[in-house]
Amino acid sequence: xxxxxxxxxxxxxxxxxxxxxxxxxxxxxxxxxxxxxxxxxxxxxxxxxxxxxxxxxxxxxxxxxxxxxxxxxxxxxxxxxxxxxxxxxxxxxxxxxxxxxxxxxxxxxxxxxxxxxxxxxxxxxxxxxxxxxxxxxxxxxxxxxxxxxxxxxxxxxxxxxxxxxxxxxxxxxxxxxxxxxxxxxxxxxxxxxxxxxxxxxxxxxxxxxxxxxxxxxxxxxxxxxxxxxxxxxxxxxxxxxxxxxxxxxxxxxxxxxxxxxxxxxxxxxxxxxxxxxxxxxxxxxxxxxxxxxxxxxxxxxxxxxxxxxxxxxxxxxxxxxxxxxxxxxxxxxxxxxxxxxxxxxxxxxxxxxxxxxxxxxxxxxxxxxxxxxxxxxxxxxxxxxxxxxxxxxxxxxxxxxxxxxxxxxxxxxxxxxxxxxxxxxxxxxxxxxxxxxxxxxxxxxxxxxxxxxxxxxxxxxxxxxxxxxxxxxxxxxxxxxxxxxxxxxxxxxxxxxxxxx
Numbered sequence: 001x002x003x004x005x006x007x008x009x010x011x012x013x014x015x016x017x018x019x020x021x022x023x024x025x026x027x028x029x030x031x032x033x034x035x036x037x038x039x040x041x042x043x044x045x046x047x048x049x050x051x052x053x054x055x056x057x058x059x060x061x062x063x064x065x066x067x068x069x070x071x072x073x074x075x076x077x078x079x080x081x082x083x084x085x086x087x088x089x090x091x092x093x094x095x096x097x098x099x100x101x102x103x104x105x106x107x108x109x110x111x112x113x114x115x116x117x118x119x120x121x122x123x124x125x126x127x128x129x130x131x132x133x134x135x136x137x138x139x140x141x142x143x144x145x146x147x148x149x150x151x152x153x154x155x156x157x158x159x160x161x162x163x164x165x166x167x168x169x170x171x172x173x174x175x176x177x178x179x180x181x182x183x184x185x186x187x188x189x190x191x192x193x194x195x196x197x198x199x200x201x202x203x204x205x206x207x208x209x210x211x212x213x214x215x216x217x218x219x220x221x222x223x224x225x226x227x228x229x230x231x232x233x234x235x236x237x238x239x240x241x242x243x244x245x246x247x248x249x250x251x252x253x254x255x256x257x258x259x260x261x262x263x264x265x266x267x268x269x270x271x272x273x274x275x276x277x278x279x280x281x282x283x284x285x286x287x288x289x290x291x292x293x294x295x296x297x298x299x300x301x302x303x304x305x306x307x308x309x310x311x312x313x314x315x316x317x318x319x320x321x322x323x324x325x326x327x328x329x330x331x332x333x334x335x336x337x338x339x340x341x342x343x344x345x346x347x348x349x350x351x352x353x354x355x356x357x358x359x360x361x362x363x364x365x366x367x368x369x370x371x372x373x374x375x376x377x378x379x380x381x382x383x384x385x386x387x388x389x390x391x392x393x394x395x396x397x398x399x400x401x402x403x404x405x406x407x408x409x410x411x412x413x414x415x416x417x418x419x420x421x422x423x424x425x426x427x428x429x430x431x432x433x434x435x436x437x438x439x440x441x442x443x444x445x446x447x448x449x450x451x452x453x454x455x456x457x458x459x460x461x462x463x464x465x466x467x468x469x470x471x472x473x474x475x476x477x478x479x480x481x482x483x484x485x486x487x488x489x490x491x492x493x494x495x496x497x498x499x500x501x
Contacts, residue, residue: 020046020047020048021044021045021046021047022044022045022046023042023043023044024042024043024044024045024128024129024149024150025040025041025042026040026041026043026129026149026150026151027039027040027041027149027150027151027154028040028041028147028148028149028154029147029148029149029153029154030061030062030145030146030147031145031146031147031148032061032062032143032144032145032146033143033144037062038154039060039062041056041057041058041059041149042057042058043055043056043057043122043129043131043149044057045089045122045124045129050079050080051076051077051078051079051080052077052078052079052080052087052089053074053075053076053077053078054074054075054078054089054091054120054122054131055072055073055074055075056072056073056074056133056147056149057072057100057101058071058072058100058101058102058105059071059072059073059097059100059110059147061145068109069100069102069105069107069108069109070097070100070108070109070110071097071098071099071100071108071109071110071111072097072098072099072100072110073095073097073110073118073133073135074095074098075091075093075095075118075120076093078090078091078120081416081418081419083123083416085125086123086124086125087123087124087125088121088122088123088416088418089120089121089122089123089124090120090121090122090418090420090433091119091120092117092118092119092120092420093117093118094115094116094117094118095115095116095118096110096111096113096114096115096116097110097111097113097116098110098111099111113137113140114140116135116136116137117135117136118133118134118135118136119133119134120132120133120134121418121433121435121439121442122149123439128150128151128152129149129150130149130150130152130153130439131147131148131149131150131153132146132147132148132149132153132439132440133146133147133149134146134147135147152438153438153439153440156438157267158267158268158269158270159268159269159270159272159377159379159437159438160376160377160438161181161231161266161268161351161353161375161376161377162180162181162266163179163180163181163182164277164374164375164376165210165211165373165374165375166179166182166202166206166211166212166213166372166373166375167210167211168180169202169211170258170259170260171259172186172187172258172259173186173187173259176198176200177200177201177202178200178258178259179200179202179213179229180260180262181231181262181266182213182229182230182231183229183230183231183232183233183234183258183264184199184200184215184227184228184229184230184234185197185198185199185200185225185228185234185236186198186199186200187233187234187258187259187264188233188234188235188236189233189234189235189236189256190234190235190236190237190245190246191236191237192236192237192238192239193235193236195220195236196225196234196236197218197220197225198218199215199216199217199218199225199226199227199228199229200213200214200215200216200227200229201213201214201216202214203371205280205371206371206373207278207332207373207374210373212371212372212373213229213371213372213373214369214370214371215227215228215229215355215356215357215369215370215371215372216357216367216368216369216370217284217357217358217364217365217366217367217368217369218366219366223239223241223362224241224358224362224363224364224365224366225241225362226241226356226357226358226361226362226363226364226368227356227357227368227369227370228248228354228355228356228357229354229355229356229372230248230307230352230353230354230355231250231265231266231351231352231353231354232248232249232250232264232265232307232352232354233248233249233250233256233264234247234248235247235248235249235306240362241361241362241363242360242361242362244306244308244309244310246361247306247307247308247310248306248307248352248354249304249305249306249307249352250264250265250266250300250302250304250305250350250352251264251265251302251303251304251305252265252267252302252303252349252350253303253304265302265350265352266350266351266352266353267302267349267350268299268348268349268350268351268377269347269348269349270348270379270414270437270438271299271317271318271339271341271348271412271413271414271437272299272339272377272378272379272437273338273339273378273379273380273411273412273413274320274336274337274338274339274377274378275295275297275320275336275337275339275353275375275376275377275378276334276335276336276337276375276376276377276378277295277334277335277372277373277374277375277376278332278333278334278335278372278373278374278375279293279295279325279328279332279333279335279370279371279372279373280328280330280331280332280333280370280371280372281293281325281326281327281328281333281357281368281369281370281371282327282328282329282368282369283327283364283365283367283368284364284365284366284367284368284369285365285367286327287358287363287364287365289363290358290359290360290363290364291326291327292323292324292325292326292358292359293325293355293356293357293358293359293368293370294321294322294323294324294325294355294356294358294359295321295322295325295335295337295353295354295355295356296319296320296321296322296323296353296354297319297320297321297337297339297351297352297353297354298316298318298319298351298352299316299317299318299319299339299348299350299351300313300315300316300317300346300348300349300350300351300352301315301317301346301347301348301349301350302315302349302350303315305352307352307354308361314343314346315346316342316343316346317341317342317343317346317347317348318339318340318341318342318343318348319339319340319342320337320338320339320340321337322335322337323359324359325359325370332373336378341413353375355370355372356370357369357370379412379414379415379436379437379438379440379441380410380411380412380415380436381410381412381415381434381435381436381441381442381443382394382410382411382434382443383408383409383410383411383417383432383434383443383445384409384410384411385407385408385409386398386406386407386408386409386432386445387404387405387406387407388400388404388406388447393411396443396444396445396446397445397446397447397448398445398446398447398448399448399450400447400448400449400450401449401450401451402449402451403449403451406430406432406447408432408434408445410434412436412437413437414436414437415434415435415436415437416434416435417432417433417434417435418432418433418435419431419432419433420433424448426448426449426450426451427448427449427450427451428449429446429447429448429449430446430447430449431444431445431446431447432444432445432447433445
């Protein structure tokens with residue numbers, strides 16, 4: 001009896017060691033048919049036998065100002081994939097939402113909704129969880145619900161430049177204002193900062209009648225002082241306009257903060273593909289020799305960097321620039337600047353974006369102006385290559401007569417591809433979903449393998465024998481089968497069969 005109890009204890013201990021659960025509590029944004037509301041939430045991620053369960057606990061929808069308790073949204077048996085050091089969890093399942101356990105809630109509506117199609121993509125990295133969960137409630141409530149979890153998903157920290165729509169402003173000096181996360185000469189450093197003048201203001205002439213930033217040039221002692229705005233800090237250090245002591249710079253070791261309490265730099269830990277923005281540019285007096293405004297963006301490792309450069313910098317990750325922004329008149333123009341990656345060894349930590357009324361220092365005229373709106377970093381979410389005939393990045397469906405090694409390659413450094421597979425009457429279907437680094441966009445490529453019905457669906461179900469490897473019915477390899485599930489078993493002799501464990 002003692003040995004039996006000891007054996008039971010050891011088995012229980014081993015089972016407990018094989019189950020690892022982590023709770024992540026963070027901000028969550030719920031988008032219902034395009035309308036958003038924010039709340040605090042907890043997602044539990046549990047690992048067991050090589051698989052993962054993800055549980056959004058005590059989920060609540062907002063119906064106007066009224067909370068609508070839904071319950072626990074749990075997806076189980078997710079096969080993990082790897083993206084560098086990160087764990088990627090991707091699943092599409094039909095689930096029944098269960099009752100939550102939050103205090104004070106008497107009724108949870110989730111169990112009444114029946115089976116719901118739910119899609120999740122989540123990344124566990126550096127002890128942080130980012131997740132995008134989509135619940136299809138169209139049949140019951142005529143709602144498509146998108147849940148964004150984690151600071152990076154809500155604020156874009158590490159992936160996007162804050163306040164790219166220029167809606168938020170703060171007081172810098174005196175009565176002057178600057179956009180949050182952006183700076184001009186009003187908060188400049190340098191020996192001549194007091195003489196730099198006023199070069200930025202809030203404008204109500206944005207693209208759609210919204211707020212935008214207006215940058216404008218002035219004349220100081222007969223010398224044109226270009227209007228400039230940056231995510232770093234301006235330095236006014238010389239009377240000669242093109243002196244390198246007049247620059248925009250960033251330095252993540254600096255402790256100075258602006259009028260909003262923010263540092264004079266923007267953190268960026270990803271690899272965007274391009275920078276896009278809308279601009280309206282006009283010169284007060286046309287200058288045929290210096291007709292262009294300019295925008296530049298430099299991703300660095302966060303150590304000191306200035307634009308324009310005063311030396312060769314080795315801390316640069318990538319650059320993007322357009323030094324030939326022509327006069328637009330009354331029209332808004334969208335500009336996209338691709339990043340040129342100059343170093344694979346330097347890790348991104350910050351980005352310096354600088355916008356100026358002229359591409360040449362001290363040139364143009366005193367009334368030049370640049371209006372800028374809706375600035376954003378772009379992350380691609382398509383395939384660059386796929387080992388099928390007739391592949392094109394914008395072609396999302398393919399028909400094949402036999403299995404091939406697909407070899408999908410994403411067209412963006414930080415994008416990732418998740419693969420799922422399901423049987424069909426003619427064979428099987430492979431879905432390759434490419435997610436952008438920020439998880440906010442994706443594209444799915446569908447490959448139908450029509451091989452005469454010889455796919456997973458037609459494998460015979462047999463008893464267990466010695467095996468080499470195990471696969472889910474979705475085609476993902478696992479290390480250890482879970483009891484009560486059906487798997488595809490590939491034996492040492494190369495044969496395959498479906499087996500219930």
